[in-house]
Amino acid sequence: xxxxxxxxxxxxxxxxxxxxxxxxxxxxxxxxxxxxxxxxxxxxxxxxxxxxxxxxxxxxxxxxxxxxxxxxxxxxxxxxxxxxxxxxxxxxxxxxxxxxxxxxxxxxxxxxxxxxxxxxxxxxxxxxxxxxxxxxxxxxxxxxxxxxxxxxxxxxxxxxxxxxxxxxxxxxxxxxxxxxxxxxxxxxxxxxxxxxxxxxxxxxxxxxxxxxxxxxxxxxxxxxxxxxxxxxxxxxxxxxxxxxxxxxxxxxxxxxxxxxxxxxxxxxxxxxxxxxxxxxxxxxxxxxxxxxxxxxxxxxxxxxxxxxxxxxxxxxxxxxxxxxxxxxxxxxxxxxxxxxxxxxxxxxxxxxxxxxxxxxxxxxxxxxxxxxxxxxxxxxxxxxxxxxxxxxxxxxxxxxxxxxxxxxxxxxxxxxxxxxxxxxxxxxxxxxxxxxxxxxxxxxxxxxxxxxxx
Numbered sequence: 001x002x003x004x005x006x007x008x009x010x011x012x013x014x015x016x017x018x019x020x021x022x023x024x025x026x027x028x029x030x031x032x033x034x035x036x037x038x039x040x041x042x043x044x045x046x047x048x049x050x051x052x053x054x055x056x057x058x059x060x061x062x063x064x065x066x067x068x069x070x071x072x073x074x075x076x077x078x079x080x081x082x083x084x085x086x087x088x089x090x091x092x093x094x095x096x097x098x099x100x101x102x103x104x105x106x107x108x109x110x111x112x113x114x115x116x117x118x119x120x121x122x123x124x125x126x127x128x129x130x131x132x133x134x135x136x137x138x139x140x141x142x143x144x145x146x147x148x149x150x151x152x153x154x155x156x157x158x159x160x161x162x163x164x165x166x167x168x169x170x171x172x173x174x175x176x177x178x179x180x181x182x183x184x185x186x187x188x189x190x191x192x193x194x195x196x197x198x199x200x201x202x203x204x205x206x207x208x209x210x211x212x213x214x215x216x217x218x219x220x221x222x223x224x225x226x227x228x229x230x231x232x233x234x235x236x237x238x239x240x241x242x243x244x245x246x247x248x249x250x251x252x253x254x255x256x257x258x259x260x261x262x263x264x265x266x267x268x269x270x271x272x273x274x275x276x277x278x279x280x281x282x283x284x285x286x287x288x289x290x291x292x293x294x295x296x297x298x299x300x301x302x303x304x305x306x307x308x309x310x311x312x313x314x315x316x317x318x319x320x321x322x323x324x325x326x327x328x329x330x331x332x333x334x335x336x337x338x339x340x341x342x343x344x345x346x347x348x349x350x351x352x353x354x355x356x357x358x359x360x361x362x363x364x365x366x367x368x369x370x371x372x373x374x375x376x377x378x379x380x381x382x383x384x385x386x387x388x389x390x391x392x393x394x395x396x397x398x399x400x401x402x403x404x405x406x407x408x409x410x411x412x413x414x415x416x417x418x419x420x421x422x423x424x425x426x427x428x429x430x431x432x433x434x435x436x437x438x439x440x441x442x443x444x445x446x447x448x449x450x451x452x453x454x
Contacts, residue, residue, distance in 0.1 A: 003044045003047050003048045003051070004037055004040060004044045007037075007040040007043060007044055008033055008036060008037060008040070011033070011036045011040070012033075015113070015116075015117075018113075018116055018117045019032075019116065024116070028112075028116070031112065032109070032112050032113065032116060035105050035108050035109035035112060036109060038101065038102065038105035038109070039102070039105055039106055039109050041094075041097065041098075041102070041352075042098070042102070042348075042352055043390075045090075045094055045352065045355075045356060046352070046355040046356055046359050046386070046389065047359075047382065047386045049087065049090070049356045049359050049360050049363065050359040050360070050362065050363040050382045050385060050386055051363070051378060051379065051382040052363070053083070053087075053359075053360050053363030053364045053367060054363040054364075054366050054367040054370075054378040054381055054382050055367065055373055055374065055375070055378045056083075056364075056367060056373075057363070057364050057365070057366075057367030057368045058366075058367035058368075058370055058371060058372045058373045058374075058377070058378050059367075059373025059374070060367070060368070060373075061367065061368050061369075061370070061371030061372075061373075062371050062372055062373045063373075066079075066368055066371075075430060076365075076368060076429055076430045077426070077430055080364055083360070083364065084360070087356055087357055087360045088357070090356055091353035091354070091356045091357055092353065094352045094353045094356055095349065095350065095352065095353045098348070098349045098352050098353075099244050099245050099349050100244065103241070103242045103243055103244055104242075106241045106242045107237055107242040110237050110239075110241075110242075111231070111232055111236075111237045112231075114232060114237070115231055115232055124185065125139055125141050125144075125151075125176070126141070127141055127142070127143060127144055128140075128141075128142065128143075130157075134222045134223070136158060136159060137156060137157065137158050137222065138156075138157040138158075139154070139155070139156050139157075140153075140154075140155045140156075141153065141154055142154075149175055149176055149177060150173070150174075150175055151173060151174040151175065151176060151187070152172070152173050153172070153173075154169075154170070154171040154172075154173070154174050154187070154189055154192070155168070155169070155170050156168070156169040156170075156187075156220065166197050167194065167195065167196045167197070168194070168195045169189070169192060169193075169194045169195075169220070170192050170193055170194075171189035171190060171191060171192030171193075171218075172190065172191040172192060173189075173190055173191065174187050174188055174189035174190060175187075175188045176188070178224070183223070183224055183225065184221050184222060184223060184224055185221070185222045185224055186219055186220070186221050186222075187219065187220040187221075187222070188217070188218075188219050189215075189217070189218050189219070189220065190216065190217050191215075191216065192214075192215055192218070193212060193213065193214050193215070194212070194213040194214075194215065194218075195210070195211070195212055196210070196211040196212075196213075197209070197210055197211075239341075240338075240341045240342050240344070240345035241345060243342075243345070245346065245349055248342050248345055248346045248349075249346065251342055252339060252342040252343055252346065255335055255338055255339040255342065256339060258335060259332070259335055259336065259339065262328070262331065262332055262335065263332075265328075266325075266328050266332070269324065269328070270321075270325065336403065337401065337403075340400060340401055340403065340407055341401065343400075343407035343408075344397060344400055344401065344407045344410065344411055346407075347407060347408055347411035347412065348411055351411050351412060351415065354412070354415050355389065355414070355415060358389075358415050358418045358419050358422055359385070359386075359389065359418065359422075360422075361419070361422030361423065361425070361426060362385055362418060362421060362422040362425055363382065363385075364426075364429075365422070365425040365426045365428065365429030365430075366381055366385075366425055366429075368429040369425065369428065369429050385418075385421075388417070388418070389414050389417075389418055390414075392413055392414040392417050392418075393411075393413070393414035395413075396409065396410040396411060396412075396413035396414060397410055397411060398410075
């Protein structure tokens with residue numbers, strides 16, 4: 001809960017400008033935070049396992065309970081079996097969550113976040129500028145009182161496009177409020193004047209009519225239906241993060257077949273031009289007829305006009321081939337990138353479970369070695385190891401997306417790095433290592449210095 005709270009605070013800091021001042025209901029914000037917490041499980045769960053394991057075994061070591069366990073003839077490895085079982089069950093639950101619930105949560109989270117960010121601000125009438133928030137109106141407020149409702153210097157332009165006429169309303173002061181059903185914004189205006197321009201009566205041959213009204217008090221009502229949160233169809237949001245294992249495997253195999261097909265088509269399109277690149281020592285394809293020529297005498301028998309025409313035709317052909325190759329290469333790169341994303345997401349379903357086990361293998365022996373419980377030293381140590389895990393995972397994933405690494409290696413490189421560290425710490429903890437005992441290091445260096453002096 002602590003880790004999830006921190007991650008949710010980071011989420012709110014990131015999207016605070018998109019959430020505040022748009023008139024959202026509290027249920028909408030809570031719903032978005034619920035989906036965000038589900039998407040943060042992939043980061044929160046490994047860190048929570050690492051932190052809790054260091055705190056638990058650090059507290060046992062600090063209270064000399066590990067000493068009592070070992071004095072009873074139970075090794076640390078044997079004492080860790082129950083927690084290993086619990087973490088194993090947690091890893092299985094993490095895999096089930098990642099395969100079944102996380103795709104749905106990602107789809108709902110990204111669709112709702114998109115709609116929230118597209119929502120217009122609830123500050124419809126800012127001071128000192130013309131606001132076009134309401135269709136067909138342009139409204140300017142000179143000043144607002146601190147209560148946010150009392151207005152001074154109101155000017156409203158309204159234009160009817162069908163009749164091609166323009167109305168202007170000017171009021172010294174006013175008050176704005178919303179109706180009880182939140183359907184309309186009402187401006188109660190006082191001491192003003194209204195100007196109207198309209199077409200004249202054709203019977204009297206009046207080209208244009210200008211009317212002026214003075215009023216002590218009037219009301220203007222504006223529809224707020226456009227302010228309601230409009231939800232986009234969730235089926236429009238499709239990416240590798242919103243699929244389970246079966247869907248990822250299906251689309252991944254489909255992209256691989258498309259890549260093979262594109263490769264064959266590209267070869268067939270380019271192979272007829274191989275004969276212009278020079279005759280190879282050994283023919284690559286027997287179906288291609290190679291033309292041998294001497295570079296100096298290739299255009300010797302042609303007239304000047306024919307040479308110019310030949311060069312222009314060759315230039316056009318080269319440009320056409322270059323454009324074709326570039327377009328096909330870009331399409332191949334995009335498809336390859338999509339295929340790598342599907343492969344990475346497929347491996348990520350299993351990587352979350354493995355990360356829980358790997359970080360537990362680090363946290364439990366580390367807590368037994370440092371022998372400190374609580375939220376002091378365990379937090380510092382867990383953050384350091386989690387940064388190592390997160391940085392290596394991020395580098396591996398980005399390298400795999402760019403095509404520099406295999407998706408399997410890129411997604412599992414953090415586990416490959418941390419597992420030997422966990423096994424080493426487990427060995428040291430089982431043998432009562434003084435890995436973090438500063439006195440032991442002082443004694444070692446003192447002995448080393450005495451040997452040098454001797």
